[in-house]
Amino acid sequence: xxxxxxIIFNVNKEKNFSEWFSEIVKKAELADLRYNVKGFxxxxxxxxxxxxxxxxxxxxVLQRKKHKPYFFPTxxxxxxxxxxxxxxxxxxxxxxxxxxxGDKKLTEKLALRPTSETAFYQMFSYWVRSxxxxxxxxxxxxxxxxxxxxxTRPFLRSREFHWIEAHCVHDSLESAEKQVKEDMETTKEVLxxxxxxxxxxxxxxxxxxxxxxxxxxxxxxxxxxGRVIQQPSTHILQQDFAKAFNIKFKDKDGKEKYVFLTCYGxxxxxxxxxxxxxxxxxxxLKFPWKIAxxxxxxxxxxxxxxxxxxxxxxxxxxxxxGLSVEIDFDKEKRFGEKFYFxxxxxxxxxxxxxxxxxSEKMLxxxxxxxxxxxxxxxxxxxxxxxxxxxxxxxxxxxxxxxxFKERIIDVKSKKExxxxxxxxxxxxxxxxxxxxEGEKCAEFIEKKIGAEVRGxxxxxxxxxxxxxxxxxxxxxxxxxxxxxx
Amino acid sequence: xxxxxxIIFNVNKEKNFSEWFSEIVKKAELADLRYNVKGFxxxxxxxxxxxxxxxxxxxxVLQRKKHKPYFFPTxxxxxxxxxxxxxxxxxxxxxxxxxxxGDKKLTEKLALRPTSETAFYQMFSYWVRSxxxxxxxxxxxxxxxxxxxxxTRPFLRSREFHWIEAHCVHDSLESAEKQVKEDMETTKEVLxxxxxxxxxxxxxxxxxxxxxxxxxxxxxxxxxxGRVIQQPSTHILQQDFAKAFNIKFKDKDGKEKYVFLTCYGxxxxxxxxxxxxxxxxxxxLKFPWKIAxxxxxxxxxxxxxxxxxxxxxxxxxxxxxGLSVEIDFDKEKRFGEKFYFxxxxxxxxxxxxxxxxxSEKMLxxxxxxxxxxxxxxxxxxxxxxxxxxxxxxxxxxxxxxxxFKERIIDVKSKKExxxxxxxxxxxxxxxxxxxxEGEKCAEFIEKKIGAEVRGxxxxxxxxxxxxxxxxxxxxxxxxxxxxxx
Numbered sequence: 001x002x003x004x005x006x007i008i009f010n011v012n013k014e015k016n017f018s019e020w021f022s023e024i025v026k027k028a029e030l031a032d033l034r035y036n037v038k039g040f041x042x043x044x045x046x047x048x049x050x051x052x053x054x055x056x057x058x059x060x061v062l063q064r065k066k067h068k069p070y071f072f073p074t075x076x077x078x079x080x081x082x083x084x085x086x087x088x089x090x091x092x093x094x095x096x097x098x099x100x101x102g103d104k105k106l107t108e109k110l111a112l113r114p115t116s117e118t119a120f121y122q123m124f125s126y127w128v129r130s131x132x133x134x135x136x137x138x139x140x141x142x143x144x145x146x147x148x149x150x151x152t153r154p155f156l157r158s159r160e161f162h163w164i165e166a167h168c169v170h171d172s173l174e175s176a177e178k179q180v181k182e183d184m185e186t187t188k189e190v191l192x193x194x195x196x197x198x199x200x201x202x203x204x205x206x207x208x209x210x211x212x213x214x215x216x217x218x219x220x221x222x223x224x225x226g227r228v229i230q231q232p233s234t235h236i237l238q239q240d241f242a243k244a245f246n247i248k249f250k251d252k253d254g255k256e257k258y259v260f261l262t263c264y265g266x267x268x269x270x271x272x273x274x275x276x277x278x279x280x281x282x283x284x285l286k287f288p289w290k291i292a293x294x295x296x297x298x299x300x301x302x303x304x305x306x307x308x309x310x311x312x313x314x315x316x317x318x319x320x321x322g323l324s325v326e327i328d329f330d331k332e333k334r335f336g337e338k339f340y341f342x343x344x345x346x347x348x349x350x351x352x353x354x355x356x357x358x359s360e361k362m363l364x365x366x367x368x369x370x371x372x373x374x375x376x377x378x379x380x381x382x383x384x385x386x387x388x389x390x391x392x393x394x395x396x397x398x399x400x401x402x403x404f405k406e407r408i409i410d411v412k413s414k415k416e417x418x419x420x421x422x423x424x425x426x427x428x429x430x431x432x433x434x435x436x437e438g439e440k441c442a443e444f445i446e447k448k449i450g451a452e453v454r455g456x457x458x459x460x461x462x463x464x465x466x467x468x469x470x471x472x473x474x475x476x477x478x479x480x481x482x483x484x485x
Numbered sequence: 486x487x488x489x490x491x492i493i494f495n496v497n498k499e500k501n502f503s504e505w506f507s508e509i510v511k512k513a514e515l516a517d518l519r520y521n522v523k524g525f526x527x528x529x530x531x532x533x534x535x536x537x538x539x540x541x542x543x544x545x546v547l548q549r550k551k552h553k554p555y556f557f558p559t560x561x562x563x564x565x566x567x568x569x570x571x572x573x574x575x576x577x578x579x580x581x582x583x584x585x586x587g588d589k590k591l592t593e594k595l596a597l598r599p600t601s602e603t604a605f606y607q608m609f610s611y612w613v614r615s616x617x618x619x620x621x622x623x624x625x626x627x628x629x630x631x632x633x634x635x636x637t638r639p640f641l642r643s644r645e646f647h648w649i650e651a652h653c654v655h656d657s658l659e660s661a662e663k664q665v666k667e668d669m670e671t672t673k674e675v676l677x678x679x680x681x682x683x684x685x686x687x688x689x690x691x692x693x694x695x696x697x698x699x700x701x702x703x704x705x706x707x708x709x710x711g712r713v714i715q716q717p718s719t720h721i722l723q724q725d726f727a728k729a730f731n732i733k734f735k736d737k738d739g740k741e742k743y744v745f746l747t748c749y750g751x752x753x754x755x756x757x758x759x760x761x762x763x764x765x766x767x768x769x770l771k772f773p774w775k776i777a778x779x780x781x782x783x784x785x786x787x788x789x790x791x792x793x794x795x796x797x798x799x800x801x802x803x804x805x806x807g808l809s810v811e812i813d814f815d816k817e818k819r820f821g822e823k824f825y826f827x828x829x830x831x832x833x834x835x836x837x838x839x840x841x842x843x844s845e846k847m848l849x850x851x852x853x854x855x856x857x858x859x860x861x862x863x864x865x866x867x868x869x870x871x872x873x874x875x876x877x878x879x880x881x882x883x884x885x886x887x888x889f890k891e892r893i894i895d896v897k898s899k900k901e902x903x904x905x906x907x908x909x910x911x912x913x914x915x916x917x918x919x920x921x922e923g924e925k926c927a928e929f930i931e932k933k934i935g936a937e938v939r940g941x942x943x944x945x946x947x948x949x950x951x952x953x954x955x956x957x958x959x960x961x962x963x964x965x966x967x968x969x970x
Contacts, residue, residue, distance in 0.1 A: 034611055035604075037562055037595060042608055045553035052554070068530035069537070073645055074559070074597075074628060075581075077522055093587040096560075098597065100582040101632035110522060112559075112583065112597075119520075123527055126519055143559060143628075147586035160558055 009284040009344040017225040017277075021153070024276065028285050028345055031154040039152040039159035043269070046345065047155070049293035050275070051162065051268050055141060057190050057290070058164055058266055065182060067137040067166055072119045074143070075110035080118040083244040087117065090211025094146040096159075112145040117212075117237075117263060120167040121245035128259060130250045131171050135179065139166035139264075155273035156229065156485060163267040169259045171249060176236045176260040180217055183234035183264040184458065187219055191231065191266070196288045196397040197221055197274050198404035199231055202455030202480065205434040205442060210235045210263075220454055220482070221274045222404055226424020228454060228482040229274060232266040278400050285346025286368055288396055289389045296325040296385075297342045301335060301354030310353050314363075314381070321382065343368060348392055349385065369395040408480070413469060414449070417481055421451045426482040430475035432468035438477075441470035445481060454480045494769040494829040502710040502762075506638070509761065513770050513830055516639040524637040524644035528754070531830065532640070534778035535760070536647065536753050540626060542675050542775070543649055543751055550667060552622040552651055557604045559628075560595035565603040568729040572602065575696020579631040581644075597630040602697075602722075602748060605652040606730035613744060615735045616656050620664065624651035624749075640758035641714065641970060648752040655745040656734060661721045665702055668719035668749040669943065672704055676716065676751070681773045681882040682706055682759050683889035684716055687940030687965065690919040690927060695720045695748075705939055705967070706759045707889055711909020713939060713967040714759060717751040763885050770831025771853050773881055774874045781810045781870075782827045786820060786839030795838050799848075799866065806867065828853060833877055834870070854880040893965070898954065899934070902966055906936045911967040915960035917953035923962075926955035930966060939965045 009027050013020040025031050030047040043051070059069070075098055082088045091114050098110040113119060120138065128136055145160050152158045166183070170176045184201050191197045199219040209216040210233065218233035242248070242258040251257050279286040289295060298314055300307045311327045318325045328338050342350055343366075350366040357363055362375045365384070369392045376384050411417050411427040420427040432438045434456060442453040456462070456477050464475035494512050498505040510516050515532040528536070544554070560583055567573045576599050583595040598604060605623065613621055630645050637643045651668070655661045669686050676682045684704040694701040695718065703718035727733070727743040736742050764771040774780060783799055785792045796812045803810045813823050827835055828851075835851035842848055847860045850869070854877045861869050896902050896912040905912040917923045919941060927938040941947070941962050949960035 032608060032611070034608070035558055036565070036607065037558060037560055040558035040560060042558070043556035045555060048554040048556055051556075069533040070530060071528035071533055071536075071628075071647060073520055073522060073525035073527070074630070075522055075525060075645070080521070095587060096583050096595075097585040098581050099584045100594075102578040102580060102634075104632075109585075110581075122521065123517060123519070126517070143556075145559070147589075149587075160560070162556060 008340045010282055013280060013282055014224050017223060020280070020282075021277065024280060024284055024344075025154050030276070033154060037159075039148060041154045041158055043162075046293050047272060050287065050291050051272050053291040053293075054195065054268050054271065054275075055164070057194050058186075058268070059139075059141065061186050061190055062139050062164070062166060065137070065186065067139045067168075070120075070138055070140045072113075072116055072123075072140055072142070074113055076113050076116070076119045078109045078111060080122055081111050083118065084212050084241050086212040086238070086240070091115070094148065096145050096147050113142070114144055114146045115263075115265065116140070116142065116144075116165055117167065117241065117261075118245075121241060121247060121261070124167075124169050124259070124261075125245050125247045128169050128247055128249050131252055134169055134171040134249060134259070135175055136169040137166070137179075138168065139164055155269050155276070158269070161267055161269045163265055163269070166264040168262045168264075169247065169249075170262065171251065171257075171259065173236070173260055176262045179262045180215070180234040180236055180264075183232070183262070184217060184219075186264075187232045187234075187266065191219070191271060192397070194288065194290055195271065195275055196393060196400055197231070197271070197278055198401045200480065201458040203434070203458055204233075204455045205438065205453055205479075206436055207439045207442065208452075208455070210237075212237055212241060214238050217458055218455075220480075220484075221278065222407055222426065222482075223277050224424070226407070226421065226426075226483060228426065228484050229270070230484070231271060231274060232264065234264040235262060237261040237263065279396055280346070283340075283371070284344030286396065287346040287348060289348050289393050292324070292346065292348055294326055294345070294347050295323050295389075296349045296351060297347045298325065298327045298351045298353065299335065299338050299342075300327065300329070301352060301357075303329075303331065304355070306358060307353055307355070310358060311351075314351060314353070317382070318385070321385075323385070339366070343371075349388065351381075367392065411469070411481075417445065417451065417469070418449050421449060421481065421483050426454075426480050427451070428478060428480050429469045430464040430466050431477045431479040432471050432473045433476050434479070438468075441468060444470055449481075451481050451483050454482055454484075493825045495767055498765060498767055499709050502708060505765070505767075506762065509765060509769055509829075510639050515761070518639060522644075524633060526639045526643055528647075531778050532757060535772065535776050536757050538776040538778075539680065539753050539756060539760075540649070542679050543671075543753070544624075544626065546671050546675055547624050547649070547651060550622070550671065552624045552653075555605075555623055555625045557598075557601050557608075557625055557627070559598055561598050561601070561604045563594045563596060565607055566596050568603065569697050569726050571697040571723070571725070576600070579633065581630050581632050598627070599629055599631045600748075600750065601625065601627065601629075601650055602652065602726065602746075603730075606726060606732060606746070609652075609654050609744070609746075610730050610732045613654050613732055613734050616737055619654055619656040619734060619744070620660055621654040622651070622664075623653065624649055640754050640761070643754070646752055646754045648750055648754070651749040653747045653749075654732065654734075655747065656736065656742070658721070658745055661745040661747045664747045665700070665719045665721055665749075668717070668747070669702060669704075671749075672717045672719075672751065676704070676756060677882070679773065679775055680756065680760055681878065681885055682716070682756070682763055683886045685965065686943040688919070688943055689718075689940045690923065690938055690964075691921055692924045692927065693937075693940070695722075697722055697726060699723050702943055703940075705965075705969075706763065707892055707911065707967075708762050709909070711892070711906065711911075711968060713911065713969050714755070715969070716756060716759060717749065719749040720747060722746040722748065764881055765831070768825075768856070769829030771881065772831040772833060774833050774878050777809070777831065777833055779811055779830070779832050780808050780874075781834045781836060782823075782832045783810065783812045783836045783838065784820065784823050784827075785812065785814070786837060786842075788814075788816065789840070791843060792838055792840070795843060799836060799838070802867070803870070806870075808870070824851070828856075834873065836866075852877065896954070896966075902930065902936065902954070903934050906934060906966065906968050911939075911965050912936070913963060913965050914954045915949040915951050916962045916964040917956050917958045918961050919964070923953075926953060929955055934966075936966050936968050939967055939969075 462478035837849040947963035
C-alpha cells in the first residue's frame with residue numbers, strides 16, 4: 001500500500017458531493033485518473049478487491065439460478081453488429097473500432113463490444129434447437145467499451161467498464177417476463193441485501209428503452225446531489241433480434257418458432273460507485289461487511305513484543321474464521337493518524353491493542369458504522385464479531401433505506417416538480433402516458449426543468465388519481481421524475 | 486447443458502493427438518470455434534468453470550505473496566508502446582489497433598494490449614518514490630490480444646486469451662532475481678501441485694528471450710505428440726524500460742536510481758489446454774479434483790421415488806461439504822449412456838444409486854482415475870471422498886510426472902537428436918553456449934532437425950562433460966532440445 005502523508009479526510013459529502021467523490025477516489029486510492037487515454041482509468045487494489053467480492057456474490061446467485069458462464073470474444077464483426085436496426089442506431093456512435101492487425105488492414109472492422117447481444121445471438125442460433133433446450137440461460141463476466149461523448153467520471157461513467165451480462169433464450173413471452181422478474185429479484189438479493197443499496201425498479205417509458213427492447217426495466221439508485229444513477233437493467237427484446245440472427249426452436253407442437261430474448265446487465269464498476277456514494281460519509285468510505293476489501297484492522301499502540309505478539313495472535317484467530325484482517329505495523333505513522341487512515345478507507349472494524357488492554361484482557365473496538373469506540377472482553381471477540389457483522393450491515397442498510405425514502409416526494413404542479421428536483425428529490429406525480437403519446441410531456445420536463453421521467457415503478461401498482469401534471473389530460477400512470485447523470 | 490446424442494468418446498490420444506484434442510474440445514463443449522472472427526473462440530461453461538477455479542488458486546497465492554490486484558485499461562496508446570525498442574520490435578507485428586471511436590478517427594492509435602508492461606510502467610513512474618515502496622508487487626487478471634499469424638488452436642493459441650500478468654518493481658537486481666525465483670515457486674505450487682502439470686523451468690537462450698528482457702525463465706510442458714508448450718514465463722527486464730518510462734526511486738543513500746522490473750505471465754487459457762492434454766485419455770477428459778467443473782455426478786438407476794429421494798439426500802450432504810455435485814435426471818439418456826457422457830466430461834467421481842444399493846445401504850462408486858467401480862457403505866461416503874480426493878490427485882500427478890520423465894533422453898549426436906524428437910522425446914545434450922555465440926548451432930538444429938534449444942534447466946545445476954554436439958567446441962551448457970508449437 002502506498003504511503004499517504006495527509007490522511008485526515010474531511011469533505012462535506014452532502015454539501016460538496018462532487019468534490020467529495022473526486023477526493024475519496026483519490027485519497028482512498030480507488031482509481032488513478034492519470035492513465036494517458038481519455039476516459040480510461042486504472043482501477044486500484046482497494047476497489048478491485050471489493051469488486052472481486054461483488055462479482056462473486058452476483059455470479060454465485062446467477063449460477064444458483066442456472067445461468068452458465070461463458071467467455072465471449074471482446075471483438076464483434078461489423079456485420080453482426082448491423083443486423084438489428086434499433087441496436088445499430090443506439091450503439092454505433094459509441095463503438096470503438098479495431099481496423100488493423102499489425103500493419104495489415106483487416107478485411108472487416110471489428111467492434112470492441114459495447115454489449116454482447118450480437119456476439120451471443122449468432123451462437124444461440126447454433127446452440128438452440130428444441131423447446132427442451134429452453135430457457136437457455138447464460139452470462140459472462142466482461143469488460144465493455146463505449147466511446148462516451150459525455151464527461152467521464154471514474155466508476156460512474158468511463159469508456160471501459162467491468163460488468164456482467166446475462167443473456168437468455170425463451171420459448172415464450174411469459175418465460176421472458178418470468179426472467180426479467182427473476183433478474184429484478186437477483187438485483188434485490190445482491191445489490192440491496194448484501195451491498196446495501198436502495199433503489200427502485202422502473203419500467204422505462206417507451207422513448208427510453210434499451211435499443212431494440214420491447215420492455216426495459218431499470219433500477220435507479222440515488223446520489224446525495226439528488227441525481228439518480230441507473231443501476232442494473234433487464235430487457236425483453238423485440239423478436240427482431242431473433243429474426244435477424246435466425247434463432248429458432250422446434251416447439252412441442254412440432255413447429256419452428258422464433259425465440260424470445262432477454263438480457264440483464266449489472267455493471268460492477270458502476271455499482272461500486274453507488275456503494276462508495278451511498279455508504280460513505282465525511283470521514284471517507286464505509287464498506288458493507290461482506291464486500292469490504294479489508295474487514296478488520298488491528299492497531300498496536302506500541303511496538304512492545306508482548307503487544308505485537310497479541311496482535312498477531314488475534315490476526316491468526318480471525319483469519320481462521322475466514323475474515324480479512326491486517327495489522328498496521330507502520331512505524332512512520334502515529335497511533336491517531338492510523339485511526340483516520342483506516343476510517344477513511346472504510347474498514348468496518350478496528351481493534352486497538354495497548355498495555356492497558358493487555359493487562360485487563362480487554363480489547364478496544366472501533367465501529368465504523370456508529371463511529372464509536374468501546375471495550376470488549378478479549379475472549380468474547382469472536383462472538384462479538386459474529387453479532388457485530390450482522391448489526392453493522394443492518395445499520396448501513398437501514399440508514400441508506402431511510403435516506404432514500406425521504407427523498408421521494410409527491411408533487412402536484414410543474415412548479416413543485418421544479419422545486420423538488422432543485423432540492424435533490426425524486427418527484428412522484430400523475431402523468432398522461434408512458435407510450436408514444438406521453439413523450440411530449442416528458443420532453444417538456446426535460447427541457448424546462450432539466451429532469452427526466454424515469455418510468456412507472458415495478459414493485460407495486462400505483463393508480464393515478466387525476467390528470468397529467470403537464471398536459472392536463474387524464475393520467476394513465478404514476479411516474480417518478482428526477483435529474484440524472 | 487446441451488444434449489449430445491453421440492456421447493461415446495473414443496479417440497486414441499497417443500496415436501492421433503491432434504484429432505483427439507479437436508474432438509474433445511468439441512464433444513465436451515469446451516470451446517465453440519464457429520464464432521465469426523478468425524482466431525477468436527467462445528469459451529463454453531465447462532472450460533470457464535474450471536478456468537475460474539484456476540484463477541482463484543493462482544490469485545490466492547499471488548495475494549498471499551503480497552501482490553496487489555489491479556484492472557488496467559485494455560487499450561494502450563501507441564506512444565507508450567513505442568518507448569522501448571526491443572519491446573516494440575517484438576510485439577508491434579502482433580498488435581490489433583483501435584483507430585476509430587464512433588465515426589471519429591482517434592487522434593492517436595490505441596493498441597489492444599498484447600501484454601501490459603507499457604501500461605503498468607507509466608503508472609509505476611507515478612507510484613514509486615522511495616526504496617520504502619519497494620518491492621512494489623502488482624498483478625491483473627486480464628484478456629490480451631495478439632494478431633497471430635501462425636495457425637490458431639483453441640486454448641493453445643488464439644488471438645484473444647485469458648491470463649494473469651504480474652508486474653513488480655525492485656530496488657536491485659538481487660530483489661528482481663528473488664522475484665523470478667518466487668514466480669517459479671508459485672508456478673510449481675499451483676500448476677504442478679494443484680493442476681497436476683509436470684514441466685521444467687528453463688532459462689531461455691539469449692536469442693529467445695522476451696522482447697526487452699535481460700533474462701527469461703519459462704516453463705515447458707509436454708504434449709503427447711512430443712511437442713513442448715510454453716507455460717508461465719517470468720522475466721527480469723533490461724533497465725531500458727525503467728529509463729524509457731522514467732521509473733526512479735530514492736535509495737537509502739539518498740540517491741535517485743532507476744528501478745529493476747520483473748514480469749510474470751501465467752496464461753490461464755493455455756494452462757487449461759495442458760490440463761486437458763496431460764490428464765485426458767481415450768475416454769475423454771480427466772479433471773484434477775480441485776479444479777473440476779463438477780466433482781461428483783450422481784446417477785439414479787431408475788426414477789422411483791425412493792431412489793430420487795436418496796440421490797437428493799446425497800447431493801445435499803455433499804454440497805454442505807462445499808463440493809460441486811449434480812444429479813443426472815435426464816430421462817432421454819440410458820443409464821450406460823450417462824456413464825460414458827460423464828466419463829468423457831472428466832468428472833472425478835460418479836455415484837450410482839439403484840434398488841440394490843438402497844436395500845444394502847451401499848453405493849456404487851466409479852473413479853475416473855482408475856477407471857474402476859467399487860461398492861462402499863453409504864454411511865462412509867464422506868470419509869471415502871475425503872481419502873479419495875487426495876488419492877485421486879496423487880494418482881493423476883504421479884502418472885503425469887512419470888510420463889514426463891520418461892520423455893527426457895540423453896543424446897550424443899545430431900542423429901540422436903533427430904531420432905529423439907521424431908519419437909516425441911526431449912533431447913538433453915552438451916551445447917556450446919546460450920549466449921550470442923551459440924545461436925548458429927541453435928539455428929542449425931532448428932533448420933535441419935526442426936527442433937528448438939529450450940535452454941538450461943533452472944531447478945538443478947547440470948555440468949556439461951564434453952563438447953557441443955553441433956559445433957564440437959567446448960560445451961558450457963547442458964541444454965534441452967524439443968519440437969514446439
